[in-house]
Amino acid sequence: MSAFYQQACFLQSASTTKTLPPEQGFEVAFSGRSNSGKSSTLNRLCQQKSLARTSKTPGRTQLINFFGLPDDKFLVDLPGYGYAKVPNKVKFEWQRFIESYLRDRMTLQGLVIVMDIRRPMLEYDINMLNWAEAHQLPVHIVLNKHDKLKHGQAKTALLRTRHQLKNYSNEFSVQMFSALKGSGVEELSNHLDKWLQPPEKYIGISSDK
Ligand SMILES: Nc1nc2c(ncn2[C@@H]2O[C@H](COP(=O)(O)OP(=O)(O)OP(=O)(O)O)[C@@H](O)[C@H]2O)c(=O)[nH]1
């Protein structure tokens, strides 16, 4: 378990471009359908139960939330897409804000897309992947809720998703994960290390928890 991500602290929320923190260092954003477990994935990665707020009610995260790590590295929790109960006007505004964040943020190194392993690669996910490809933004897909499937079914979902990614031209990777059980957390932190480049002193250092 990486000691680096355990240092994460809530920094600030943003609801408009003007309220975004200054662009410095490197950051990675977590996106995905509402209720796929983005906030739970962040909490598991950072080994903190309530760093990002989680909920059974989809659409809980309505702001872009920034978490700071040592050495000017940041993790960013984006609002979930595909949440139907929000009025269209609000949805449109969010969408514009998130799109401008993803397009213009110079410090953004990559995008983690969290999907429910039982329903990966739905329409919104594919839209996001197409968008990332068009903007040459590297993507790492986390197939979360692995614990909900038998191992064979989960493996099939992984292979099928990997196969679908073959059509994309930019950097894409995929892994299984369970925010509930903690499986896959090391694979995720190793991947993020490539994007965020933590200070030397954290590389290979794990906590004993
Ligand atoms: N079984 C299981 N449930 C999970 C897992 N990860 C998240 N959940 C549950 O899924 C629900 C949604 O989790 P969140 O982390 O709030 O999801 P989110 O994607 O951040 O949701 P929004 O912020 O609303 O977009 C909660 O009830 C979590 O407890 C997992 O790995 N396994």
Ligand SMILES: [Mg+2]
């Ligand atoms: Mg959330």
